[in-house]
Amino acid sequence: MWLYLNDKYVEHDKATISPFDRGFLFSDGIYEVVRSYPPRGFFQIEAHLERMRYGLEQLRIGGMDISKVRPIIEELLARNGHKSSQAIAYIQVTRGAYFPRQHFFPPPSTPPTLLISTSPFKPHAEEIEKGVQVLLEKDIRWSRCDIKTIALLPNILSRQRAVEQGVCETIWSRDGFITEGTHTNFCAVKGGVLLTPRKSNFILSGVTRQVVLHMCGTLNIPCSETSINESELGEFDECMIVGTTTEVTPVVKINELTIKDGMPGEITRRIQKELYRKIAGE
Template sequence: MQVYLNGSFVDHNEAKVSVADRGFIFGDGIYEVTRVVNGSLFREKEHLVRMDQGLKSLKIDLDDSVRNAIPEISRELLEKNNLLDGEAAIYLQITRGTAWPRTHTFPNPAVKPSIYLSVSEFSPHTELHKTGVDVITLADVRWTRCNIKTVQLLPNTLARQQAIEHGVNSALMIRDGVITESPNANIFGVKDGALYTYPESNYILSGITRGAVLEIAEKLDIPVHFNPIREEELFELDELFFSGTTTDIQPVTVVNGKNLGTGKPGPIVKSIQDEYRKLLYG
């Protein structure tokens, strides 16, 4: 598998990153994952805008020529790995770069950021979209800048692993008595034909797919309330679903071993799934 690292296309086995890279030492960087369908990057512009916002938040200065080359690099990487047909995903990571000695302050003078891209085949979780998934509730112990898509994903990883060890698919993360996100997706609840979701803030990552769901809701005249779902209100919902780049629109049907709603994907999530497939596959 060919990857891109700091100006070169190399075999992934030959790609090397310094132990002094700030991403390795501090998790000092951001990332994006973009869905690809038959060589077309889904919502590429939105991913690049969020990338720019993340870099600005971390005060990582990426040269314009490098930034503007990312779309071309992405397509060349797909071609080199014979992934222009079917489905794929592109992973992009940018760190502050390599600096020595290790210090908690930014390198002075500044160093060149490290840029890494890889691609992989992707298979949608089609069956789970039909049946729904089971989850547990967990405390949201992440930092309070979840709106920045950084590579610091240890709390997310531990939460997802805890869910797997409990024999379920994922988790609902709860902070101050309200549901924020899953370890890797946004969350929407449905009550009386309306959507409820956590308002855009520093406590959630405003996902690209979340934005698509909001567009679909407007098209279908589904009311949207940007109100957090309280933990004690969870089983008063009619439906619940995740949204994410590699999650798509995924119904949640069982929480902590108890059916939510009917225990099956409901009509609202099905209608949103149908419209989302149109967006994704044209």
């Protein structure tokens, strides 16, 4: 499998990273995940690259030319034979390698480390069709969740507990209000209105979330970016998690609480259908 690392295409088993890379030592970096759907190609790649630009700016990581990312992904998809099936590109940028280890930034001449890989992706068809159960836990993350950093320990631990319980995702609440999932944003429907936590430093501004809000306009579904108290969960007619890998997945159970009749709802279905139309470029 071909990767792109530090200005070169390399076979994965020949790729090496410095032990002093700040991604390795401090999780000092950001990442993105972009999905490609043949024959149309990437979905919303510009929005993903824009979020990357924002993250780099917020973390003050310089020296990264984002315009080269797209052609590199194209080349990797071709070299890895992922052009004709659905695939994921993983892009990671760290503040580079520097010795001696120090918390403060290395000299500005230190180049960032750019890693890009691609892998085939199998859609989660059954989950998308039947809906899923999720766990609800306390959100213990820092307060800059708007940056897609590679520091993901709370996400890893919450997702692992979900996997151990045989469910697919954990959503979080902070001070009693729903924030998001470990790798998804959360939406609910009440009285025909789609609700989703408003953009803040406590959630990632999801590309799929933004697409869903836009599609609500097209579909004439009223929507509101608002606060969602966890005590309201029992009042929702529908719930869903949305994200690049999850697309729009109905949530039919949260911990032991069954949402409505435990079946994916009508508005969720309309949004799913519209998403696939959009992905197909209709």
